[in-house]
Amino acid sequence: MCLAVPGKILEATDLGISRIAKVEFGGVTRQVRLDFVPEAQPGDFVLVHVGFAISRIEEEEAKRAYDALLEFEKEMPEDA
Numbered sequence: 081m082c083l084a085v086p087g088k089i090l091e092a093t094d095l096g097i098s099r100i101a102k103v104e105f106g107g108v109t110r111q112v113r114l115d116f117v118p119e120a121q122p123g124d125f126v127l128v129h130v131g132f133a134i135s136r137i138e139e140e141e142a143k144r145a146y147d148a149l150l151e152f153e154k155e156m157p158e159d160a
Contacts, residue, residue, distance in 0.1 A: 084127035084134055086142035091122050106146060
């Protein structure tokens with residue numbers, strides 16, 4: 081199963097022909113590549129899969145997706 085996680089871009093840095101961003105995921109910050117969404121800017125919400133932002137999304141959609149992930153986590157068995 082593939083999973084993309086919503087996050088908010090805090091800052092973006094140009095690296096010549098590529099860009100990276102610091103993205104916040106519910107209190108956790110990670111470095112993400114912006115190769116597939118070069119138009120993304122700080123303040124935008126993106127879906128991230130294996131370290132790459134794969135699309136921009138609206139803030140409301142990001143919140144719904146994150147809330148669904150939290151619900152899913154609550155339903156997981158303790159020994160999983």
